[in-house]
Amino acid sequence: MPRLTDDLDALYAHYVDAINTAISSDDPVLAAELAGDYDRDALLLMAEHEGRPDLLPLFGLDSDGGTLTVHRDTRLRRLVAKVAALGS
Numbered sequence: 001m002p003r004l005t006d007d008l009d010a011l012y013a014h015y016v017d018a019i020n021t022a023i024s025s026d027d028p029v030l031a032a033e034l035a036g037d038y039d040r041d042a043l044l045l046m047a048e049h050e051g052r053p054d055l056l057p058l059f060g061l062d063s064d065g066g067t068l069t070v071h072r073d074t075r076l077r078r079l080v081a082k083v084a085a086l087g088s
Contacts, residue, residue, distance in 0.1 A: 004046065004049045008046070015037070015038040015076070018034050019034045028080065028083065031084065035076045036077075
């Protein structure tokens with residue numbers, strides 16, 4: 001089984017590429033959505049890897065990875081907000 005950190009690194013790299021593409025296409029709304037999707041996907045990956053889907057509700061997710069109900073202040077979200085502000 002791959003290490004969790006390796007899987008998270010790969011997921012992060014995927015989203016960074018997607019967000020960079022969105023920013024290059026002058027689409028900060030998509031970039032912000034992708035940052036939120038990364039949050040959800042990272043939580044799902046950790047819960048799956050650790051066999052702890054019971055913890056998902058603590059992060060505003062249902063067992064199927066439903067919508068994140070709480071917006072967290074993350075490094076990736078702050079970066080997207082800064083880039084979006086540059087375009088305004």
